[in-house]
Amino acid sequence: MTTVDVLRPALYFALQSLFRHVKVLRHGEPFAAVKTADTFYAQHGFTLDISAWGETYVVCCPFCNDTRNRLYVCHAWGLPESFGRQSWRFVKCFNDDCLKEPGNRRSLAHMVFEQAMFSYGKSDVVLQASPGAPKRTSGPVSYPGVCYPLSQLTGPHPARQYVISRGHDPDELWRLYGVAWCMDACSQALALASGRLIIPLRAASGDMVSWQARYMGETDWKLTPKYYNCPDAPRSGLLYALDRASSAPVLVVVEGVTDVWRYGDGAVAICGKEVSCEQATLLIKHARDRPIAILLDPEAWEESGKAFSRLALAGAKFLFRIKLRAGPDPGSLPRPLLRAIVKQALLANYPEFA
Numbered sequence: 001m002t003t004v005d006v007l008r009p010a011l012y013f014a015l016q017s018l019f020r021h022v023k024v025l026r027h028g029e030p031f032a033a034v035k036t037a038d039t040f041y042a043q044h045g046f047t048l049d050i051s052a053w054g055e056t057y058v059v060c061c062p063f064c065n066d067t068r069n070r071l072y073v074c075h076a077w078g079l080p081e082s083f084g085r086q087s088w089r090f091v092k093c094f095n096d097d098c099l100k101e102p103g104n105r106r107s108l109a110h111m112v113f114e115q116a117m118f119s120y121g122k123s124d125v126v127l128q129a130s131p132g133a134p135k136r137t138s139g140p141v142s143y144p145g146v147c148y149p150l151s152q153l154t155g156p157h158p159a160r161q162y163v164i165s166r167g168h169d170p171d172e173l174w175r176l177y178g179v180a181w182c183m184d185a186c187s188q189a190l191a192l193a194s195g196r197l198i199i200p201l202r203a204a205s206g207d208m209v210s211w212q213a214r215y216m217g218e219t220d221w222k223l224t225p226k227y228y229n230c231p232d233a234p235r236s237g238l239l240y241a242l243d244r245a246s247s248a249p250v251l252v253v254v255e256g257v258t259d260v261w262r263y264g265d266g267a268v269a270i271c272g273k274e275v276s277c278e279q280a281t282l283l284i285k286h287a288r289d290r291p292i293a294i295l296l297d298p299e300a301w302e303e304s305g306k307a308f309s310r311l312a313l314a315g316a317k318f319l320f321r322i323k324l325r326a327g328p329d330p331g332s333l334p335r336p337l338l339r340a341i342v343k344q345a346l347l348a349n350y351p352e353f354a
């Protein structure tokens, strides 16, 4: 099990940095409770009948010289819908019931939420969603919780290491594309975003209208989604990075966000292999009279042909396809080589634009 595989990476990382050894019980099992509206007695307007903690982190209790891992912490501790960090029904010392003591409560909450969690980032820029923000079907959305810009994370942070290992510059990814790391999702409903890279999807205006949360690393994709998408946000009519392509001499249509990161300004991703009708219309509107190059992965030559037809039918004036030699996709080629390939193809097709 890798560390980011847990349900609540931020809490897990925090406990690990405080206690070094953390045991995970009931790995992957969700927290279960029945919520009942109660506006008379309950402080929050509802009561919570907990039937199962689900995934639980177990450490040595710091208050009673415990050496046998007797402090149990439910992964839902600190989330807004489980009454936040002040709910002591989610933490228990089975040695001496140490958390009956208000002083111990204060000091544990301080250690976990103030010291440990925030040591993962500098705190000058934090992108924070308001818990329980209303869902929208269109219009701007916010980051899914407490997120740190990649450029704000300190040295060997796993999110920086991950993008560097894939050949990208974490500072540039934040500066140009707003890529951040989600430490803690703002609600249980968005819990899958925790511990992932948050990739904003923007409209041509620059407004963030959706996001993709990418799992960092490799795992069994049948059990864990590689990308988790902002729920309820429409994506079919979006072109990734269109907002950064307004002054490029040629628009380059690629498959995925990492292809865009590799090519730089001028590339737009269709987030798949197919150009939708809405995407075609949007692309032609923004291309104005600039040429459009289709540069899909080498094994997608047939799909590239379909994309060509769709754009041609939609009225693209200057359109050409680029076939890469079998092998690496555009996202794995060095940027200078990729840009040189596009330039050469442009020269061959429309020398007046090169």
Ligand SMILES: [Zn+2]
Residues within 6 Å of the ligand: 061, 062, 063, 064, 066, 093, 094, 095, 096, 097, 098
């Ligand atoms: Zn104890």
